[in-house]
Amino acid sequence: MTSTATKFIAHPTEVVDEAINGYCTINSARVVRLTGTGVVALRKVHPNRVALICGGGSGHEPAHIGFVRDGCLTAAVCGNVFASPPITDVAAAIRYIDQEQRKQSQGSELPPRGILVVVKNYTGDVLNFGFAVREAAARGVSIEMIVVGDDVAFGSDHDGRRGVAGTVLLYQLLGCAAAEGLDVSELVKLNTSISKHLVTFGASLSSCTIPGSQRNKDVAHGTVELGLGIHGERGLEVMPFVDLSSVVTRALEKLLEKEAAVCPKTGKEDHSAFLLLNNLGSTTDLEMSVTLTHTFKLLEARGVHVVRAAVGRYMTALDMHGISWTLLRLPNHSDPILSNHLLSLADYEPSFKLGGDWIPLLAPATNAADYRVDIGERTSEELLAALLAKQSSALEGVASPAAAVHWLHVLRNLETQGDYFNQLDAKVGDGDTGFGVMRACRGAATIASRLPWNTDLPGSLRLVAHVVADAFAGSSGPLYGTFLVAVAEGLPDTTEGIDDATLCQLLRGSFIRGSEAVKSLGRAEKGERTMVxxxxxxxxxxxxHNATTVPALFTAAASAAREAADHVKTLRATKGRSRYLGGKEIGEADPGCELVFQWLSLAAASLSAAKSSA
Incomplete structure (x- = not known):
């Protein structure tokens, strides 16, 4: 049985009204709400500038209410969620602006500059806004309407395409052009030129949920839907989510393929472009930035040079977990005057800013050297080279020592258990321990076979500690790194010539030092439900304590670790993230404790197998 989605709302029928009130409350110095309508307008309408109006169903915020400000929209008309606003509200917005323009222009020789209405290409919006515009024009208002259709997922021509995130980029450019002084007819002409080259394509991992309703549809787990509409309309195709690169590659292939079909005048010479990477609702900032990196790389490989870009939430679809790519190709070759004009509008200050935080459309760095600074920190490879430089050249060509074989056995097997540790951590922490394990194991495995274990055991352990601490990260990385550094202290450069009983005693002493170092750094004691x-x-x-061979020592240690880790399940946490669970962690395994058991168990198995085959 499917239930209604839970959201932070009072009542589904009042959500838009209350949201508009909240927005106007915090922005009251800048905007007003027209009583009895869903219209939000500038408190001060500029008398000598064409006013821009846009609107449509709510649920796409910050579009359009978030862009009512100087240099962009003069008013936004908000309908119910995913529903076109009524004609009366559109007419109220037009009437308010016209009255304010006339009032402000009194005593001036110049008449009001007029109004440009920007409408996304959806039937309800086109009909309702169109009716109000025609009615206003009949009354003598200087007004024009343009329809935006930038979604190239469906439709071979502008009239058949939906209006999506490219609308925001368009009216931002038009708003800056209006601030420069263009009149209504000039803005309409500019829109025609821009729209020829404006395309958008989206991809999503989920659909969206209207407040008070069940999810419209769902995207199957492990797949991504390409071309999904901003109201949950069906997409163009569904593909398996193998990795981000394959998704971005496919989405950009479709975008560029559709662009070539609907923008036939765009030639190879017109390689520069504006990029708007839009968060469709619930995509995290981390995902957006990673996607942006892949997008820059893939577009450049396909001959598209991004000269201005913005990333953020511009036109959402409620809680949709998705992204859309908007590309505006600059006609450098076919229309250099327009291309230069668009660049000047993008750099227009202070008007050209996008998003709730007014993020400017910026020129991206051309290469990593433009944003990276070298502070002389040495990489693990450089540290390894320095360590090996101290060794005798006689080491060259010598087979990997036994220690490297055992380390690699532990590391490679632990890396395969990443999902297991994530699942444990999800129950008592933040669910990322497994990722740290995998990063640390991969990093240490790259150097393990090349370390001078037989001639500089402490130095080898210290370098492994450096890699593990850095790669594991979080709170576990420093703890494991500290453990290994402390274990290295007091160990001889080589174990050759040392009998098993003495070596066991050395290892027990090192283990004690490691445990004490972890207790000191983590400020933890036994009984607090930690790896301690x-x-x-x-x-x-x-x-x-009784073990006299190294395999027996590690086998006994693994057995003791298993017993201790099982006991930890009965304890209430007073350290770490689990302490916030209020006792709910009792009965669950602790991932840090399980990790200690796993690496001891794997080491014991490798050592015992080597002894048996000897």
Whole structure:
């Protein structure tokens, strides 16, 4: 049984009205709400500038209400969620602006500059706004209407395409042009020129949910729908989500393919473009930035040079987990005058800013050198080279020491358990321990076979500690790095010539130092449900103290770790993220404790297997 989606709203029928009130409350110095309507307009209408109106159904915020400001929209008309606003509201917006323009121009020789209405290409919007515009024109208002159709997922011509995020880029450019002094007819002509080259294409991992309703539809888990509409309308195709690169590649292929079909005048010489990467609702900033990186790379590879770009939430679809790409190709070759004009509008200050935080359309860096600064920090490869430089050249060509074989066995097997550790951590923490394990194992594995284990055991361990701490990150990285550094202290450069009993004693001492270092850095004690419980449990085990061979030592340590990790499940956390669970962590495994058991168990298995085959 499917239930209604839970949202932070009072009542579905009042959500738009209350949202408009909230927006106007916080922005009251700049905007007003026309009583009894869903119209939000500038408090001060500029007398010598063409006013822009846009609107449509709510649920796409910040479009359009968030762009009512100087240099962009003069008014936005908000309908109910995904529903065109009524004719009366559109007419009220036109009447308010016309009255304010006439009032402000009194005593001036210049008449009001007029109004340009920007409408997305949806039947309800075109009909309702169109009726109000014709009615106003019949009364003598200087007014024109343009219809935007930038979504190239469907439709071979402008009239058959939906209006989506490109609308925001368009009316931002037109708003700046109006601020420069263009009249209504000139703005209409500019719109025609821009629209020829304006295309948008989207991709989503989910559909959207209207307040008070069930989800319109859903995108199957592990897939992404390309061309999904901003009201949840069906998309062009569904593909498996293999990785981000394949999704961005396919989306941009479709975008450029459709662009070539609907913008036939765009030639290879017209390679510069504006890019608007739009968050369709619930996509995280982290995902948006990663997608932007892939987008820049793939567009450049296809001969499209992004000269201005913006990323953020411009036209959303409620809670849709998706992204849309808007591309505006500059006609450098076919119309250089228009191209230069668009660049000047993009750089227009202070008007050209997009999004709730007024993010400017910026010129991206041409290469990494433009935004990176080298502070002389040495990489793990450089540290490895420095370590090896200290060793005798006689080491060259020598087979990997046994220590490297055992390390690689542990690292490669642990890396495969990333999902397991994420699942454990999701129950008692933030669900990312597995990712840290995989990063740390991959990083350490790249250097393990090349370390001078037989001639500089402490140095080798310290470099592994550096890699693990850096790659694991979070709170676990420094703790494991500290453990390994402390273990390295007191160990000899080589274990050759040391009998098993003495080596076991050295390893027990190192383990104790490691445990104490973790306790000190983490400010944790036994009984607080941390990895300290397992480390201390290992050292308290009689079998560990009695072991006289290295395989027996690690086997006993793994057994003690298992027993201690099971006991930890009964404890209430007083350290780490689990302490916020208020006892709900009791009965669940602790990922940090399980990790100690796993690497000890894997090491024991590798050592025992080597002994058996000897």
């Amino acid at each position: 419980d397992v480390l201390e449990g290992v050292m308290a085990a009689e079998a560990v």
